[in-house]
Amino acid sequence: MSGKIIILDEFTSNQIAAGEVVERPASVLKELIENSIDAGADRIEIEIKNGGIGYIKVSDNGKGIEQEDIPMAFERHGTSKIRQISDLSNITTMGFRGEALPSIASVSNVTLTTRTSENEYAVKAVFEALQLKSITKAARAPGTTVEVRNLFFNTPARYKFLKGDIQETRYCTDIVLRLALANTHAAFIMICNNEEVIRTNGDSELINSIYGVYGRDIANDIIKVNAQSEGFSVSGYIGKPFASRGNRQHQSLFVNNRYVKYPELNISIERAYETRIMKGKFPFYVLKLDIPAQNLDVNVHPAKTEVKISNISDIFGKLNFIIKEALDKEQEVFVPSSIKPTYIKSEEKKEEKNTIIDFNDQLSKFSEEVHQIQQNSNIFNEQKTEYKEQTKDNAVNTGKFDKENIIKNEYDIKPYKIAGQIFNTYIIIDKNEYIYIVDQHAAHEKMVYELLKKDYENRTVISQQIMVPIEVVITSTEMQFISQNSEFIRRVGFDYSEFGKNSILIREIPSTINECDIKDAFKAMLDDMQNERKDKVHTALYSLACKAAVKANKKLDEKQMQYIFENLMKLDNPFTCPHGRPTMIKMTKYDFDKFFKRIV
Amino acid sequence: MNFICTRKKLQEAVNSVSKAISNNPIMPVLGNIYIKVKDSQIIFRGYDLEIGIEHVEDAEVKEEGEVLVNSRLFSDIVRSLGEEEVEIFTEENKLVIISGNAIFNIRWLDTAAFPKLPDVEKDNKVTIKTEYLKNMIRNTIFSVSTNEQRLILTGALFESEENCFKMITLDSFRMSIRKEYILGNEELFKFVIPGKTLNELLKLITNDDEEIRIYYESTQVMFEFGNCKFISKLLQGDYFNYKAIIPKEFITKIEVNVNEFREIIERNMLVSDDGRKAPLILEINENILTANTQGEAGNVTETLYIKKEGKDMRIGFNAKYLLDAIKSINEEKVRISFMGETNACILTPQNSDEFLYLILPVRIAS
Numbered sequence: 001m002s003g004k005i006i007i008l009d010e011f012t013s014n015q016i017a018a019g020e021v022v023e024r025p026a027s028v029l030k031e032l033i034e035n036s037i038d039a040g041a042d043r044i045e046i047e048i049k050n051g052g053i054g055y056i057k058v059s060d061n062g063k064g065i066e067q068e069d070i071p072m073a074f075e076r077h078g079t080s081k082i083r084q085i086s087d088l089s090n091i092t093t094m095g096f097r098g099e100a101l102p103s104i105a106s107v108s109n110v111t112l113t114t115r116t117s118e119n120e121y122a123v124k125a126v127f128e129a130l131q132l133k134s135i136t137k138a139a140r141a142p143g144t145t146v147e148v149r150n151l152f153f154n155t156p157a158r159y160k161f162l163k164g165d166i167q168e169t170r171y172c173t174d175i176v177l178r179l180a181l182a183n184t185h186a187a188f189i190m191i192c193n194n195e196e197v198i199r200t201n202g203d204s205e206l207i208n209s210i211y212g213v214y215g216r217d218i219a220n221d222i223i224k225v226n227a228q229s230e231g232f233s234v235s236g237y238i239g240k241p242f243a244s245r246g247n248r249q250h251q252s253l254f255v256n257n258r259y260v261k262y263p264e265l266n267i268s269i270e271r272a273y274e275t276r277i278m279k280g281k282f283p284f285y286v287l288k289l290d291i292p293a294q295n296l297d298v299n300v301h302p303a304k305t306e307v308k309i310s311n312i313s314d315i316f317g318k319l320n321f322i323i324k325e326a327l328d329k330e331q332e333v334f335v336p337s338s339i340k341p342t343y344i345k346s347e348e349k350k351e352e353k354n355t356i357i358d359f360n361d362q363l364s365k366f367s368e369e370v371h372q373i374q375q376n377s378n379i380f381n382e383q384k385t386e387y388k389e390q391t392k393d394n395a396v397n398t399g400k401f402d403k404e405n406i407i408k409n410e411y412d413i414k415p416y417k418i419a420g421q422i423f424n425t426y427i428i429i430d431k432n433e434y435i436y437i438v439d440q441h442a443a444h445e446k447m448v449y450e451l452l453k454k455d456y457e458n459r460t461v462i463s464q465q466i467m468v469p470i471e472v473v474i475t476s477t478e479m480q481f482i483s484q485n486s487e488f489i490r491r492v493g494f495d496y497s498e499f500g501k502n503s504i505l506i507r508e509i510p511s512t513i514n515e516c517d518i519k520d521a522f523k524a525m526l527d528d529m530q531n532e533r534k535d536k537v538h539t540a541l542y543s544l545a546c547k548a549a550v551k552a553n554k555k556l557d558e559k560q561m562q563y564i565f566e567n568l569m570k571l572d573n574p575f576t577c578p579h580g581r582p583t584m585i586k587m588t589k590y591d592f593d594k595f596f597k598r599i600v
Numbered sequence: 601m602n603f604i605c606t607r608k609k610l611q612e613a614v615n616s617v618s619k620a621i622s623n624n625p626i627m628p629v630l631g632n633i634y635i636k637v638k639d640s641q642i643i644f645r646g647y648d649l650e651i652g653i654e655h656v657e658d659a660e661v662k663e664e665g666e667v668l669v670n671s672r673l674f675s676d677i678v679r680s681l682g683e684e685e686v687e688i689f690t691e692e693n694k695l696v697i698i699s700g701n702a703i704f705n706i707r708w709l710d711t712a713a714f715p716k717l718p719d720v721e722k723d724n725k726v727t728i729k730t731e732y733l734k735n736m737i738r739n740t741i742f743s744v745s746t747n748e749q750r751l752i753l754t755g756a757l758f759e760s761e762e763n764c765f766k767m768i769t770l771d772s773f774r775m776s777i778r779k780e781y782i783l784g785n786e787e788l789f790k791f792v793i794p795g796k797t798l799n800e801l802l803k804l805i806t807n808d809d810e811e812i813r814i815y816y817e818s819t820q821v822m823f824e825f826g827n828c829k830f831i832s833k834l835l836q837g838d839y840f841n842y843k844a845i846i847p848k849e850f851i852t853k854i855e856v857n858v859n860e861f862r863e864i865i866e867r868n869m870l871v872s873d874d875g876r877k878a879p880l881i882l883e884i885n886e887n888i889l890t891a892n893t894q895g896e897a898g899n900v901t902e903t904l905y906i907k908k909e910g911k912d913m914r915i916g917f918n919a920k921y922l923l924d925a926i927k928s929i930n931e932e933k934v935r936i937s938f939m940g941e942t943n944a945c946i947l948t949p950q951n952s953d954e955f956l957y958l959i960l961p962v963r964i965a966s
């Protein structure tokens with residue numbers, strides 16, 4: 001595109017999504033920073049005061065504006081970025097409407113200082129409510145600075161809608177950090193009330209921008225994603241399930257470098273976390289999607305915060321798969337950081353005695369239980385199947401989506417030894433250099449849930465008939481609910497008939513749960529489904545699995561422990577229960593060596 | 601207290617009574633063995649409030665008396681001793697155990713805190729050979745219900761019927777009935793014994809060739825055999841009207857060789873033995889029975905020549921239920937009668953009614 005700014009003709013401008021461009025200080029920042037990016041800047045400094053309401057400044061080292069073009073830049077539809085509407089199908093700049101500067105300038109006082117590299121000096125133009133007040137020479141390195149003062153001073157209705165300084169500041173930093181993540185090739189420095197709040201170094205490494213924005217501690221919580229597929233590619237970082245947050249603040253999605261909200265894509269990503277994270281928690285992600293420009297429509301929203309992708313349904317499924325695969329590969333077991341033995345200081349002599357006895361006592365009890373179970377059977381010592389350490393490479397391979405590429409856990413898990421059960425609740429698995437502590441209920445529950453789900457999805461459920469129909473007494477509302485959901489209930493594997501007004505007779509049950517108390521499980525399923533109507537399938541299967549699973553405080557024999565552990569490890573994601581709680585924790589020999597001060 | 605006895609007798613006594621002593625008793629006192637010396641006998645007792653066992657051995661008694669000793673320790677000591685005679689006596693607060701050159705001094709406790717074993721009146725009695733009872737229990741115990749919601753079904757029904765002694769167990773998916781003829785037993789009885797009791801009783805009966813006398817009251821039962829008395833609570837309530845669910849009319853009857861069929865089931869279970877319980881599908885076509893399992897790990901198909909009456913059919917089962925039943929059949933051939941794809945089938949002997957196994961099928965998604 002030539003540097004010249006022109007005014008789009010009426011036919012063209014009429015086809016551009018019209019409406020409010022400037023809603024709050026953060027939207028001003030977004031427009032100005034995008035202009036800097038479009039101008040080819042690789043260093044952008046931002047400063048705000050009073051949440052941006054009082055003062056905003058954006059300076060860049062981009063190509064600048066010719067003096068003669070300045071008035072045009074402040075005209076509606078004045079842009080250098082497109083000439084006609086067909087240019088939109090190949091757009092690579094953020095801007096294209098020629099709306100931002102006039103919209104901002106009409107509700108504030110704007111000072112523009114700009115210099116192109118061909119000129120020896122800069123010009124400074126002062127606007128008050130879009131009126132050009134003065135244009136003078138100034139000194140400046142090549143680039144552009146836009147200062148915006150007194151936002152909305154002439155539109156009290158808009159002004160009233162602003163939140164307080166603190167909240168507006170938050171919106172401002174939020175947009176800046178997302179733009180910084182989107183444009184890793186540019187260094188961003190943001191100063192807020194004279195304090196630096198964001199600094200990225202612009203070395204084009206996304207990870208460094210992430211550190212700049214979220215701090216270095218995030219490094220342990222994220223997984224790299226990098227995959228290409230027909231029609232799009234995706235790269236970036238996703239959070240590990242355990243590093244989930246209480247809101248969606250930490251989710252950034254960029255489509256062709258535009259920070260956008262795209263509910264379908266967000267759902268596709270979050271669904272990949274289903275069963276891995278707890279309700280009310282949201283995954284962290286910074287993901288960049290690149291799709292061919294002709295598949296992208298950027299002209300759908302006046303503030304350019306939304307885009308449309310023509311092959312979205314295709315991408316929806318593939319993206320979900322990519323994220324799932326990345327999570328599966330990770331397969332990190334939750335390691336509790338709070339497990340730490342307490343050591344006794346030598347001054348605390350009196351207490352010391354008690355504590356030591358206690359500790360020893362527990363230890364010997366523990367080893368006694370372990371010993372007892374070991375004695376009962378030693379068959380596990382004989383399992384010497386070769387075990388290949390899974391590769392540590394977290395990045396998703398490019399291209400292929402076929403399931404065969406995924407290494408299943410099934411064969412990776414041996415050899416191991418069941419060291420025993422403790423508190424009648426946890427199974428201890430000895431795997432050479434580390435141990436798993438498995439929550440027997442959560443583990444079994446997860447296993448049953450996945451079996452039920454698979455059968456439900458594939459419609460392959462096996463229904464076991466029962467000898468004496470089980471009568472379940474229910475309320476008339478429940479009866480209504482049952483008849484509304486009868487097809488679903490049958491698909492899960494139940495067969496029943498109505499029996500009088502207030503009860504039903506169950507005649508068949510899903511054979512996967514044939515060892516549990518059916519009446520209890522069925523009622524629990526009904527209750528849970530009525531309370532949680534959103535995800536019926538998940539809720540129902542989960543509550544059945546919960547009832548069918550072995551309880552805590554139940555003694556298990558070696559065979560049962562083996563059954564639970566091995567079947568669990570066959571699953572794609574064995575480490576979290578359907579509600580995202582861990583099914584097992586891991587401790588290494590190194591941890592123990594440290595506890596006992598064998599190593600320091 | 602002072603007596604001399606062989607180690608073998610002590611060992612037998614301890615083995616018996618420790619079946620009623622839990623490792624983790626509800627009351628600490630129940631972790632002890634009760635030993636009483638009277639006349640020329642030693643009486644050993646263990647009791648966990650559910651079941652009680654009394655074992656009697658004769659000995660050379662020097663002084664009568666009674667003590668409680670820690671069951672674990674006492675058992676370990678007895679097991680460790682050599683074949684010599686064992687002399688046991690109390691000395692103040694110590695119990696002295698002498699065998700060969702070994703002298704143990706262990707603690708004993710006063711017997712006052714030990715709960716009395718319930719008395720069972722000997723008015724009502726059934727007598728049966730230990731071997732028969734054992735087989736009956738073994739061949740039915742697997743279908744005792746584990747669902748505590750219907751407590752009565754967690755036990756086995758013992759019932760009399762015209763010179764017959766019948767045992768019935770059932771859970772939600774199958775039923776097992778065994779019958780033994782016992783002559784000269786006119787009494788009518790019907791009571792339900794907890795499954796756990798029967799499991800312990802099985803372990804306790806070591807001699808197959810003696811009479812076992814069963815004394816029953818309304819709330820408890822006592823088995824008397826050899827040197828042992830075994831007392832248990834009975835489950836209360838009406839047992840399920842099991843006769844009502846035994847089908848009478850069939851559309852297909854087949855006869856199969858028990859061993860062959862058992863092996864087929866076992867082979868099928870190799871691929872179904874995962875959490876999903878892939879069903880064993882039986883297809884009856886003319887005189888060929890095809891057994892097939894489509895499991896997660898793989899699939900297996902096998903055919904068997906059979907004798908058949910009635911229609912061809914196809915039906916699916918939880919293989920384990922079939923296996924439990926077939927393993928309990930001590931005959932060369934078994935008759936399997938079907939009422940249809942979605943109805944129970946029954947396994948019976950060719951020409952008698954000594955056993956009946958009823959199994960409900962699974963519905964196979966088509």
Ligand SMILES: Nc1ncnc2c1ncn2[C@@H]1O[C@H](COP(=O)(O)OP(=O)(O)OP(=O)(O)O)[C@@H](O)[C@H]1O
Pocket residue numbers: 005031035036038039060062063064065073074078079080081094095096097098099100101102144
């Ligand atoms: N920081 C800058 N450096 C160089 N040129 C700029 C800068 N900001 C604005 N311009 C010029 O001013 C023109 C008008 O900017 P404005 O933001 O109003 O419209 P736009 O970016 O073309 O489209 P949009 O309304 O979608 O942002 C731009 O086309 C560009 O030529």
Ligand SMILES: [Mg+2]
Pocket residue numbers: 031034035094095096100101
């Ligand atoms: Mg712009």
